[in-house]
Amino acid sequence: MINLELIxxxxxxxxxxxxxxxxGVFKKNSSxxxxxxxxxxxxxxxxxxLNNPSESSVTLFTNSYIIDSLSxxxxxxxxxxxxxxxxxxxxxxxxxxxxLIEYPILILCSxxxxxxxxxxxxxxxxxIGLELQSLALYVLASFNRDQLxxxxxxxxxxxxxxxxxxxxxxxxxxxxxxxSSTNFNVxxxxxxxxxxxxxxxxxxxxxxxxxxxxxxxxxxxxxDVYEGSxxxxxxxxxxxxxxxxxxxxxxxxxxxxFNMIDQWQPIIVFLSIASMIFGAVAAIGQSxxxxxxxxxxxxxxxxxxxxxxxxxxEGIQSSIIYISIYLVMNFGLFCCLFMMKRNDQYFExxxxxxxxxxxxxxxxxxLLIILFSLAGIPPLAGFFAKFYVFKSVIEQSMYxxxxxxxxxxxxxxxxYLRIIKVIYFDKEKEKYDTDHxxxxxxxxxxxxxxxxxxxxxxxxxxxxxxxxxxx
Amino acid sequence: xxxxxxxxxxxxxxxxxxFLLFSKDKNSNTGKYVALFTxxxxxxxxxxxxxxxxxxxSDFQFVEDRKWLVEFVNYKIGIDxxxxxxxxxxxxxxxxxxxxxxxxxxxxxxxxxxxxxxxxSLLIGVFCSLDLVIFYLFFEAGLIxxxxxxxxxxxxxxxxSAFKFFLYTLLGSVLMLVAIISIYWxxxxxxxxxxxxxxxxxxxxxxxxxxFFSSFAVKTPMWPVHTWLPDAHVEAPTAGSVLLAAILLKMxxxxxxxFSLGLFPVASELFTPLIYILSLVAIIYASLVALMQEDMxxxxxxxxxxxxxxxxxxxxxxxxQGIEGSIIQMISHGLVSAALxxxxxxxxxxxxxxxxxxxxxxxxxxxxxSILFMLFTLAALGLPGTSGFIGEFLILMGAFKDNFLxxxxxxxxxxxxxxxxxxxxRRVVFGNLINKELLKISDLxxxxxxxxxxxxxxxxxxGFYPEPLINTIEISVKDLIGMxxxxxxxxxxxxxx
Numbered sequence: 001m002i003n004l005e006l007i008x009x010x011x012x013x014x015x016x017x018x019x020x021x022x023x024g025v026f027k028k029n030s031s032x033x034x035x036x037x038x039x040x041x042x043x044x045x046x047x048x049x050l051n052n053p054s055e056s057s058v059t060l061f062t063n064s065y066i067i068d069s070l071s072x073x074x075x076x077x078x079x080x081x082x083x084x085x086x087x088x089x090x091x092x093x094x095x096x097x098x099x100l101i102e103y104p105i106l107i108l109c110s111x112x113x114x115x116x117x118x119x120x121x122x123x124x125x126x127x128i129g130l131e132l133q134s135l136a137l138y139v140l141a142s143f144n145r146d147q148l149x150x151x152x153x154x155x156x157x158x159x160x161x162x163x164x165x166x167x168x169x170x171x172x173x174x175x176x177x178x179x180s181s182t183n184f185n186v187x188x189x190x191x192x193x194x195x196x197x198x199x200x201x202x203x204x205x206x207x208x209x210x211x212x213x214x215x216x217x218x219x220x221x222x223x224d225v226y227e228g229s230x231x232x233x234x235x236x237x238x239x240x241x242x243x244x245x246x247x248x249x250x251x252x253x254x255x256x257x258f259n260m261i262d263q264w265q266p267i268i269v270f271l272s273i274a275s276m277i278f279g280a281v282a283a284i285g286q287s288x289x290x291x292x293x294x295x296x297x298x299x300x301x302x303x304x305x306x307x308x309x310x311x312x313x314e315g316i317q318s319s320i321i322y323i324s325i326y327l328v329m330n331f332g333l334f335c336c337l338f339m340m341k342r343n344d345q346y347f348e349x350x351x352x353x354x355x356x357x358x359x360x361x362x363x364x365x366x367l368l369i370i371l372f373s374l375a376g377i378p379p380l381a382g383f384f385a386k387f388y389v390f391k392s393v394i395e396q397s398m399y400x401x402x403x404x405x406x407x408x409x410x411x412x413x414x415x416y417l418r419i420i421k422v423i424y425f426d427k428e429k430e431k432y433d434t435d436h437x438x439x440x441x442x443x444x445x446x447x448x449x450x451x452x453x454x455x456x457x458x459x460x461x462x463x464x465x466x467x468x469x470x471x
Numbered sequence: 472x473x474x475x476x477x478x479x480x481x482x483x484x485x486x487x488x489x490f491l492l493f494s495k496d497k498n499s500n501t502g503k504y505v506a507l508f509t510x511x512x513x514x515x516x517x518x519x520x521x522x523x524x525x526x527x528x529s530d531f532q533f534v535e536d537r538k539w540l541v542e543f544v545n546y547k548i549g550i551d552x553x554x555x556x557x558x559x560x561x562x563x564x565x566x567x568x569x570x571x572x573x574x575x576x577x578x579x580x581x582x583x584x585x586x587x588x589x590x591x592s593l594l595i596g597v598f599c600s601l602d603l604v605i606f607y608l609f610f611e612a613g614l615i616x617x618x619x620x621x622x623x624x625x626x627x628x629x630x631x632s633a634f635k636f637f638l639y640t641l642l643g644s645v646l647m648l649v650a651i652i653s654i655y656w657x658x659x660x661x662x663x664x665x666x667x668x669x670x671x672x673x674x675x676x677x678x679x680x681x682x683f684f685s686s687f688a689v690k691t692p693m694w695p696v697h698t699w700l701p702d703a704h705v706e707a708p709t710a711g712s713v714l715l716a717a718i719l720l721k722m723x724x725x726x727x728x729x730f731s732l733g734l735f736p737v738a739s740e741l742f743t744p745l746i747y748i749l750s751l752v753a754i755i756y757a758s759l760v761a762l763m764q765e766d767m768x769x770x771x772x773x774x775x776x777x778x779x780x781x782x783x784x785x786x787x788x789x790x791x792q793g794i795e796g797s798i799i800q801m802i803s804h805g806l807v808s809a810a811l812x813x814x815x816x817x818x819x820x821x822x823x824x825x826x827x828x829x830x831x832x833x834x835x836x837x838x839x840x841s842i843l844f845m846l847f848t849l850a851a852l853g854l855p856g857t858s859g860f861i862g863e864f865l866i867l868m869g870a871f872k873d874n875f876l877x878x879x880x881x882x883x884x885x886x887x888x889x890x891x892x893x894x895x896x897r898r899v900v901f902g903n904l905i906n907k908e909l910l911k912i913s914d915l916x917x918x919x920x921x922x923x924x925x926x927x928x929x930x931x932x933x934g935f936y937p938e939p940l941i942n943t944i945e946i947s948v949k950d951l952i953g954m955x956x957x958x959x960x961x962x963x964x965x966x967x968x
Contacts, residue, residue: 378608383608387648399649406648407642409645425623455608458539458540459540
């Protein structure tokens, strides 16, 4: 008898998607209602996950679906991310005239896909989850369909992502061919270290996954899609899918293929170093803030992968800490982007921030804190994120990775400083509107305070994450 | 548990800054009085701390130890004879900086005061942290307010200078972070007292020493990574230059004594020739460059490089006199360079020019200024009877003990120092009054007089009577050298086996 209580969150979210669809179709002008409903449904889903009755790891559906501390934590992070995105994007959608019922429903769909991904213990289940979230994301990217850039970014994302899904599927089939199973645990037991076919399979799947988290050299889509999509979708892109993809990365590398660490470790190290350096260098020339966020997220993914590459539980934990702190920082940054609005028009280039500190001291102080934190300057939260990652990297004597990573933070510091320079040192421009929704203000101050005051009590996050033992 | 006096020293300025942050008016004087009050109270607390301090032991005092990062880093702070003087220097300079903003800072006064107060908190934190991670945290965090001070309130090329300052220092420091984590990996702790007892395996010391060196060398600044300093000094507002010269540079000297000597004796012994050569180059080269400067602030900036060359030289003689001399030289340079920058600030506020050719013959219009400026010039070149003399004399004495040639070359630096300082003084204060604009300017006003005299008094006092300083540091330095030699012998014996 399968204990369905364990997947109550997934069941609930599927039901609510159907309910919202019906509600949206039959009730006229129900965008706002659907939007609010979906936020509250997400929160209920979160509570259902928190209520997860089993403490140890449990598998369902003939061992293909796993519920453990890793999946619960990552699901919570995903859902918090999704709920925050929905809660602050309402005004933006209204002003951009894309306040439609499909938006929250698509976000819920992709979150459902992510939940499946996070819990997958089988290549097929993982692929289903991945495709569910990707399909929703394609539509979201081109959500502002009257705008050329948005449609273009959706199409670009679709074509490239479909290609990578193909590669991924090919990898899955190779692995199935050489290990005669799609289940992670079975693969782990029946693995034959000398088969090149398996190595190829791993490489193909890693390419597909690297594409999803936009690690160099599979990052080409990110800047265009980030720039073209509506800002609220960019925010979603920048944080939420990465959490799910990271979980799959962790599970895929550490459950079936942990014995082949010698073969995948160089790949991950390469992805990590390439992303850190490329993300830092390429961001220097950008003038559009959304493109800049794309490059900065590439380099942040590099740090996350650095933690992942070391092959210890500490490394995994440091990656999770990194991605959670990164989520909060990006969140704050996008709140600031949403506040750059004048006469119902949003501004998104660095020049538009010129002299912001004269007219909007609070907003610029928050930006200052967030940007220094992204640059990894102590005592802000971003420093601790990097600190944990490099601690786990150095504990495995991977000095080269650590030094390259830290040097690329210096390069990255340059472009963050450039934004701060524009905000604080340059001449002021016209004022922006100040009539922001209360949610936006609360979200911004919450994330800023979290970043600023993290150093007073940094142990809590470590404690939560230290429960995760994958190996 | 006793009252956490060190933590309150660290927190108090930040509380003042928070108070300013939430105050409504942006430019009125209330903010200034709040800032002045908090920093002055902090000064009184630090003097009281000196009074409570027991100089007869080298153990760390007023130690506070709290859980912070689980099973990894504790928030541990405490002071010994070496650090207390730097704390007092910090708390003395900050209120003077705040008084000096009267004339210099025209825009966003409140933000400036917040930056200065936060800076004070971080600097005090640097000097009393007893854990490498905590030290790094304070050390690096200081970049943020200083970047803003230079960038927002600086001169024409402020953006370039602010970026250069930030990136240079950050680049130096990231390697130190690698070293700190490696130390944790090697020994299982980052607590300084424990590390002093444990010692670090000889085979790691050289690389770790170099990593710390890369950070401290940039911050000192040592030749050839000193180039950010003249830029930063020239462009920073007066109060920023004062903070930078008086205290920020001292973090590196303090770091050399506390970490490089304390943790890596074998490597320090190995790299002493390197430090000697770099210090000598800094002393001679920076003095020669200073001679040729046309900008007063730049001249003083290069003189700082030369003086810090003496400091690093003295530290690595690893003699009682050398290290004591270096500490006194750092304190004295903190007072004197602060005063010199303020002196430049005084005439800059009146004439809006830092070029030496603008001035000449100031003695006839600003007699009081000329007296004080002369006093600090003489202190900078190390005239007996000023604190500068004690420091340089002790350093050279230590150097003679260790290496005759090095000491002789360094002595030339003293002569060059006299040359560029006196020449600067002659060109600015004496000579004919050519520039008619100068006739209009007034002598020192009360607040300027107060600032300069409160720096002049300790310079003279400690010049004639350095006992209080030497008493405070003597035992700590002695035990540091004792521990250094002990570890050196222990590990040295290991190497020979």
